[in-house]
Amino acid sequence: MKPDLSVTLGSLRLRNPVMSASGTFGYGLEFAPFYDISRLGAIVVKGLSLAPTHGNPPGRIVETASGMLNAIGLQNIGVERFIEDVAPRLADAGATFAANIYGRTVEEYEEVARRLSGLPSLAAIEVNASCPNVKEGGIAFGSSPEGVSRLTGRVRNATDKPVWVKLSPNVSDIGSVAQAAEGAGADAVSLVNTLVGMAVDHRTRRPKLSNVTGGLSGPAIKPVALRMVWEACKRVKIPVIGIGGIQTAADALEFLLVGASAVQVGTANFRNPGVCVEILEGIEAFLREERLSGIGEYRGKLAL
Amino acid sequence: MKPDLSVTLGSLRLRNPVMSASGTFGYGLEFAPFYDISRLGAIVVKGLSLAPTHGNPPGRIVETASGMLNAIGLQNIGVERFIEDVAPRLADAGATFAANIYGRTVEEYEEVARRLSGLPSLAAIEVNASCPNVKEGGIAFGSSPEGVSRLTGRVRNATDKPVWVKLSPNVSDIGSVAQAAEGAGADAVSLVNTLVGMAVDHRTRRPKLSNVTGGLSGPAIKPVALRMVWEACKRVKIPVIGIGGIQTAADALEFLLVGASAVQVGTANFRNPGVCVEILEGIEAFLREERLSGIGEYRGKLAL
Amino acid sequence: MPSSRMRTAEGRIVCNEGHGGIFYRLEAALPDPVGFVPGQFAMVSGWPGNDPLLPRPLAIFRSAAGPKGKGTVEFVYKVVGRGTALLSGLHPGAPLSLTLPLGRGFDLGKEGRLYWLVGGGVGFSSVFPAAAALARKRADFEMFLGSRTRDQLPPKEWTPGGTAPGRLHLCTEDGTAGFFGRVTDAVTERMGLLSASEASRLTILSCGPWEMLKELALGAANRGVEMQAALESHMACGFGVCWGCVVALREDEKTAYRRVCKEGPVFDAREVVW
Amino acid sequence: MPSSRMRTAEGRIVCNEGHGGIFYRLEAALPDPVGFVPGQFAMVSGWPGNDPLLPRPLAIFRSAAGPKGKGTVEFVYKVVGRGTALLSGLHPGAPLSLTLPLGRGFDLGKEGRLYWLVGGGVGFSSVFPAAAALARKRADFEMFLGSRTRDQLPPKEWTPGGTAPGRLHLCTEDGTAGFFGRVTDAVTERMGLLSASEASRLTILSCGPWEMLKELALGAANRGVEMQAALESHMACGFGVCWGCVVALREDEKTAYRRVCKEGPVFDAREVVW
Ligand SMILES: Cc1cc2nc3c(=O)[nH]c(=O)nc-3n(C[C@H](O)[C@H](O)[C@H](O)COP(=O)(O)OP(=O)(O)OC[C@H]3O[C@@H](n4cnc5c(N)ncnc54)[C@H](O)[C@@H]3O)c2cc1C
Ligand SMILES: Cc1cc2nc3c(=O)[nH]c(=O)nc-3n(C[C@H](O)[C@H](O)[C@H](O)COP(=O)(O)OP(=O)(O)OC[C@H]3O[C@@H](n4cnc5c(N)ncnc54)[C@H](O)[C@@H]3O)c2cc1C
Ligand SMILES: Cc1cc2nc3c(=O)[nH]c(=O)nc-3n(C[C@H](O)[C@H](O)[C@H](O)COP(=O)(O)O)c2cc1C
Ligand SMILES: Cc1cc2nc3c(=O)[nH]c(=O)nc-3n(C[C@H](O)[C@H](O)[C@H](O)COP(=O)(O)O)c2cc1C
Numbered sequence A, B: 001m002k003p004d005l006s007v008t009l010g011s012l013r014l015r016n017p018v019m020s021a022s023g024t025f026g027y028g029l030e031f032a033p034f035y036d037i038s039r040l041g042a043i044v045v046k047g048l049s050l051a052p053t054h055g056n057p058p059g060r061i062v063e064t065a066s067g068m069l070n071a072i073g074l075q076n077i078g079v080e081r082f083i084e085d086v087a088p089r090l091a092d093a094g095a096t097f098a099a100n101i102y103g104r105t106v107e108e109y110e111e112v113a114r115r116l117s118g119l120p121s122l123a124a125i126e127v128n129a130s131c132p133n134v135k136e137g138g139i140a141f142g143s144s145p146e147g148v149s150r151l152t153g154r155v156r157n158a159t160d161k162p163v164w165v166k167l168s169p170n171v172s173d174i175g176s177v178a179q180a181a182e183g184a185g186a187d188a189v190s191l192v193n194t195l196v197g198m199a200v201d202h203r204t205r206r207p208k209l210s211n212v213t214g215g216l217s218g219p220a221i222k223p224v225a226l227r228m229v230w231e232a233c234k235r236v237k238i239p240v241i242g243i244g245g246i247q248t249a250a251d252a253l254e255f256l257l258v259g260a261s262a263v264q265v266g267t268a269n270f271r272n273p274g275v276c277v278e279i280l281e282g283i284e285a286f287l288r289e290e291r292l293s294g295i296g297e298y299r300g301k302l303a304l
Numbered sequence C, D: 001m002p003s004s005r006m007r008t009a010e011g012r013i014v015c016n017e018g019h020g021g022i023f024y025r026l027e028a029a030l031p032d033p034v035g036f037v038p039g040q041f042a043m044v045s046g047w048p049g050n051d052p053l054l055p056r057p058l059a060i061f062r063s064a065a066g067p068k069g070k071g072t073v074e075f076v077y078k079v080v081g082r083g084t085a086l087l088s089g090l091h092p093g094a095p096l097s098l099t100l101p102l103g104r105g106f107d108l109g110k111e112g113r114l115y116w117l118v119g120g121g122v123g124f125s126s127v128f129p130a131a132a133a134l135a136r137k138r139a140d141f142e143m144f145l146g147s148r149t150r151d152q153l154p155p156k157e158w159t160p161g162g163t164a165p166g167r168l169h170l171c172t173e174d175g176t177a178g179f180f181g182r183v184t185d186a187v188t189e190r191m192g193l194l195s196a197s198e199a200s201r202l203t204i205l206s207c208g209p210w211e212m213l214k215e216l217a218l219g220a221a222n223r224g225v226e227m228q229a230a231l232e233s234h235m236a237c238g239f240g241v242c243w244g245c246v247v248a249l250r251e252d253e254k255t256a257y258r259r260v261c262k263e264g265p266v267f268d269a270r271e272v273v274w
């Protein structure tokens, strides 16, 4: 019997728990040459802002031990062009997709969310609450429960779409931040975004990123991400989407095991453009092997 | 001309900036078969508690991508045996050494510090303020500026030795925590300790560590550690000791470049017992190549 | 029929040998033949483990159809760091992961033009395939290859067939072979001798270090000569989804960051903000 | 003279070949000869990059003095995961990083005893060196080797010289060679036949999976037979400084965590908390 791969995130039902992570999957269509993108649980597109954004000067990526730093600076085509040019093509391809959004102010977040609400084919809005370039004296929204609560509440009121709040791992207590999102009406939390890191060249004495610091992703961060997802799952009742260093079906299963309802695959797409489908097939094969009827029989079943 | 490798940490002058990190170097004497341990800037011994400590059951280490998780649980011989058996032998070997200390309560920290104060050969006391098994409802001392401030102040008053406070990276704002240590009288801050992580076996459905979570160390965390050291250096005037994923002279130089006064080498000792001396020699060779008269001409010279 | 559609492929190493001391030639067998435009590249990896994490971009040097519908692809590379060092340690029979062909190659489409192909260092790896394609089209071209010293010029046997000896200009900075000086000097000198109408018929196709390309681009702009430059950049994905590899281009008086892996690696030299 | 002092050594691979399908024999040339006690081990790495990060413990299988004061060391391993897979991919000539000899080996010191050497799976890698040492001392020993099936027994040519054929007992769980059943069953059966005085003269030296050692240890304790067990454990350092590799021992009525790499890997089976 074919195991049931479908998962529910609140009101939303997904074919399967494997999604792409924002910023690592372009606008989704770029992967059409590699496989049928409608096979994924969902595609989360590159973070969208109100106006098109230039991004940071080069020196945007640095490889680190089993990871990479990026400081792309959210270069993107802006929400309008996404709505006009990209969304219809994703819908035509049969893909389930969510929009990751980002603003310099709470008002911008609201406005982007509002504009996206009119897109019938859009499955959800993922709020990037982990960006350091916002008001409030330069302190990231995402690093305090209060900031996350406020941002979540405002976006929640601006749209009828399911709202996923994407959390930063650069905090002392991820559980409280996740609870803040839940309390303010989030339908799900996604975690983790990147860890803030830095790289310098000891000879030239210069930072390797034009932005000096950047976000660390990839297998290096998986142990930290898994711990945070586990902690968040213990603290909230809304679904948790697990992200961070997932490269194989085994990695994805680990996040499901500690309680995640779904996963997102990021950096691994760069190494292997076909990886999301390989993970999907690997999960299915595992459920078969273990004679499990579906994800539900496995999720959160960590034996302590 | 031979470059001057010596560095000062407040009132303390060290031969060179290369130290071993606590918990990765035993009690120091274990390295005597590999090289003359008096060559190191300082040896920081395994965390000492008031009474000998058993530590956690096995399942204590897990390898991760370019890193490892440990949950040793601070197994150690206790401060008394250290003072009686170990310290004299370290002194005989001509080694400069510091004691890393740990307590379940503030009072225990104080008491360990007090007992160590009588050791003339002891160079400094490093306070492990990053341990999750303490009073205060299970919240780590190290995760809030208030906790760090209180602990630092109390240990400061319990001893005349230089006090280094070792900080946890599991915080939103490392700068504030470093400032708290400085404000409470620390002579230096050491950072980072390990990032909290987790590993599970997706087949057996069990955590890989008996303690479920553990501390992530090794090259995987270097970008995060470097960023935090840089941030701490901008916020405090006391010396900062840089720790995290250092494996080569180039790595060590990166920490010095962003402002660290010295470095500690941890996990790399496991792979290569001779690594500290290789790093030391590499730093000297670099200074020669660049025709620098000493560390002072290089430290903190990051060009932004 | 070799197909030029972008794909991932699990190759197997057929040959991976050092040549002339510093260049390696890596040949891999593929499940099916790959067509490519000179200047296009592949993302290549094959070492085990997650460190280094990212594949490395290498220009496609040659490709061929093999027996039974299979194919082969060749790369030429220089060891400059960890990834290329790891590549150089792989033995025949080892697997090689590839995504290819990627990016926008040289535009060789226009009729009746004179081409100067300029390669600095390992830049000949994109310039040779362009020369081979021009030779097949019987187009009019000359080739300038520069290096620091004689031993760092590409081995003779790699020069594409159809390159008339008088049309191949070697340049070494230490004068140990050919023109004594940098390849940019040789090209600029020769450009100086062109009439305006010759200059307007000329297209430079170039690949090499940034400083070399910049100097060439300025020289070409001065003489009104068209130039296409194959740029390098640190890449994470190679197929346009990470936005990590951008270079600043001048477009309609504004600058915009464009992806070297997607809009490039070959750009019109006049648009690049050098 | 081979020295037994603990050291790091940069070796070079001389041979790294599969035998009998599942075991590899890895031989490395060393700057100087290494002396060791059977049961001692080395921390071994050699792959490039930081992933996997940690070296792997392997029992020292053989060592020898070479010409010009140099030495060689040999290991026998089975591919079970990433580290051993990487090792198996290393070619002759490649460098190998070693720290050795490590830990406390078997105690073969007592006169007049009868030894039974028991190896399960790749456990023969510590048992064979012990047999070779006992043979050199002309001590009285028998050897029991167990595996799931015939193909997983060690290749015959590795059996140490001096092992009289009648004293080598092969056991397979599927009965394809020797005793039909587990090696623990064979040993327990034989122990049952011993007189009390024979039992008191017997020492079992054993290496293999935890479950096998546990069963043996219980059987031995029942018959008052002395037993030394070489344990395995996940190790980070291998020389006693990380406290990662501990096992629970019963000491003076209390349990204490002792380091497999330092106080072990060979322990008195009666002290282990199985
Ligand atoms: C489209 C394209 C085609 C290329 N074709 C070839 C080719 O055919 N043959 C060849 O030998 N090389 C080619 N390169 C360059 C090659 O990709 C780099 O040399 C390689 O990625 C370096 O990897 P590494 O791990 O050995 O070096 P690293 O250890 O990563 O770095 C070593 C040094 O090389 C520099 N470097 C690293 N990556 C790049 C990069 N992508 N671009 C520029 N500098 C870099 C670093 O800054 C550093 O100074 C090409 C690059 C691009 C972008
Ligand atoms: C003192 C000592 C001597 C040893 N001698 C030999 C020998 O001579 N020949 C040989 O083939 N093997 C020997 N081993 C076991 C060998 O170290 C492991 O098989 C090896 O470390 C596995 O590494 P890996 O990366 O291939 O496997 P991994 O990918 O790390 O793990 C694969 C599987 O092996 C298990 N495993 C990993 N490391 C160990 C370990 N240290 N102990 C027990 N199980 C482990 C894991 O739990 C997992 O189930 C010895 C172990 C010790 C402690
Ligand atoms: C190049 C790059 C760009 C990213 N851009 C975004 C973004 O626009 N919005 C966002 O929420 N996360 C962004 N991320 C974070 C990822 O979505 C993901 O949370 C993170 O990379 C961790 O997962 P991974 O280890 O699987 O990559 C980006 C990550 C990378 C590597
Ligand atoms: C096995 C192990 C044990 C450790 N024990 C201690 C300890 O007792 N006290 C302490 O302050 N830090 C301890 N640490 C943390 C290290 O001192 C160091 O801060 C951390 O490992 C990061 O450095 P690295 O990446 O170079 O290992 C331990 C680390 C490891 C890996």
Ligand code: FES
Pocket: C234, C235, C236, C237, C238, C239, C240, C241, C242, C243, C244, C245, C246, C259, C260, C261, C262
């Ligand atoms: S390398 Fe990812 S967009 Fe170019």
Ligand code: FES
Pocket: D234, D235, D236, D237, D238, D239, D240, D241, D242, D243, D244, D245, D246, D259, D260, D261, D262
């Ligand atoms: S492996 Fe480190 S103490 Fe044993």
